[in-house]
Amino acid sequence: MNTSTLASAVTTPKTRPPLLAGLALSGLIAAAAIAAARIGWLQAHGFSALTLAIVIGMLVGNLGYRHIAPACAPGVNFSKQNLLRLGIILYGFRLTFQDIGHVGLSGVLIDALVLCSTFGMALLLGTRVFKLDRNTAMLIGAGSSICGAAAVMATEPVLRAHPAQVTVAVATVVVFGSLAIFLYPLLYQLNLHWQFLAASPLAYGIFTGSTVHEVAQVVAAARAVSPDAANTAVIAKMVRVMMLAPFLMLLSAYVAKNAAKKSAGAGNSRSAKSSGAGRLAIPWFAFGFVAVVALNSLAALPSALVAHVNDADNVLLAMAMAALGISTHFSSIRTAGIKPLLFAACLFGWLIVGGAAINNLVLRLFA
Numbered sequence: 001m002n003t004s005t006l007a008s009a010v011t012t013p014k015t016r017p018p019l020l021a022g023l024a025l026s027g028l029i030a031a032a033a034i035a036a037a038r039i040g041w042l043q044a045h046g047f048s049a050l051t052l053a054i055v056i057g058m059l060v061g062n063l064g065y066r067h068i069a070p071a072c073a074p075g076v077n078f079s080k081q082n083l084l085r086l087g088i089i090l091y092g093f094r095l096t097f098q099d100i101g102h103v104g105l106s107g108v109l110i111d112a113l114v115l116c117s118t119f120g121m122a123l124l125l126g127t128r129v130f131k132l133d134r135n136t137a138m139l140i141g142a143g144s145s146i147c148g149a150a151a152v153m154a155t156e157p158v159l160r161a162h163p164a165q166v167t168v169a170v171a172t173v174v175v176f177g178s179l180a181i182f183l184y185p186l187l188y189q190l191n192l193h194w195q196f197l198a199a200s201p202l203a204y205g206i207f208t209g210s211t212v213h214e215v216a217q218v219v220a221a222a223r224a225v226s227p228d229a230a231n232t233a234v235i236a237k238m239v240r241v242m243m244l245a246p247f248l249m250l251l252s253a254y255v256a257k258n259a260a261k262k263s264a265g266a267g268n269s270r271s272a273k274s275s276g277a278g279r280l281a282i283p284w285f286a287f288g289f290v291a292v293v294a295l296n297s298l299a300a301l302p303s304a305l306v307a308h309v310n311d312a313d314n315v316l317l318a319m320a321m322a323a324l325g326i327s328t329h330f331s332s333i334r335t336a337g338i339k340p341l342l343f344a345a346c347l348f349g350w351l352i353v354g355g356a357a358i359n360n361l362v363l364r365l366f367a
Contacts, residue, residue, distance in 0.1 A: 022075015030318035048216035053318040057325020079323035085285040087316035092292030106366040118145035139169035148173040148214035163327040172344035177213035185224040201229035209236025211355035245286040
């Protein structure tokens with residue numbers, strides 16, 4: 001080994017920026033978002049800590065972050081990737097398999113049909129009608145069909161999407177999920193007159209839980225009708241969240257198969273094998289999520305400990321969202337244009353109209 005190589009080997013660990021600065025920045029933004037989410041007006045309008053974290057992160061990322069980026073980038077990337085996966089795993093402590101029993105087979109079937117139809121429509125409309133790139137269409141579809149920002153963030157590692165694509169998808173969740181908070185109580189009042197769905201808080205709760213984007217938005221939209229509607233809506237929503245793990249596994253298989261097809265079509269099968277194109281990227285954190293749900297279903301841990309874990313999970317996910325916001329530049333969102341919002345509006349319309357039709361059909365079948 002020559003002198004220059006030896007010097008490089010010795011100095012590299014010392015010159016590599018540590019994680020602490022970026023973690024501290026992400027943590028500070030997360031703390032501010034969690035504190036702001038406790039404000040009554042923001043709570044009443046469904047603005048969760050995750051939503052606020054990405055907004056604050058974007059402000060920081062576009063207002064002077066470049067001056068501290070060399071020191072903070074490693075920690076910010078760590079938050080965006082590693083802490084995100086850990087946060088998704090620990091999210092399982094909010095769910096139990098017993099939740100399925102509270103909404104019954106009809107509730108599970110409604111959630112599954114809404115998820116599959118919405119994501120299928122996202123693939124069809126996003127790439128063919130709106131001419132969006134596949135990753136953006138899939139991210140918006142995942143956020144609309146499952147659980148909002150958490151689903152977008154969980155889908156990002158499978159697709160290896162760019163921060164700008166993720167941020168655009170999260171923005172659509174914020175816009176239309178917030179709109180749902182005000183629109184759904186009005187739809188309930190209209191339904192009392194027209195009775196397209198069963199005119200009961202239970203039916204409204206399942207409809208809200210199966211079609212509104214974020215958990216916080218579901219709570220806000222359903223609580224405006226009654227506490228019973230809110231309880232049912234949250235359970236229906238949690239069952240929908242539980243479908244995130246099988247969704248990620250199926251999506252990973254689809255992405256791998258699609259990549260292999262493209263490589264074969266281009267006649268690059270040999271180079272594709274050497275580069276690993278089309279290889280199944282297993283989202284291992286999804287298995288961790290299922291394992292945690294199973295553990296929580298056994299009620300083996302004290303409820304106080306689970307509550308503390310959920311608080312810690314809020315911090316981890318908020319840090320991941322803050323890091324995503326920091327990594328996103330307004331110019332990249334402007335480049336995306338109006339198409340993603342129009343596309344998300346179509347999916348939102350389907351969630352209302354198609355979701356109501358699915359609810360009506362399934363509830364009649366199980367009546």
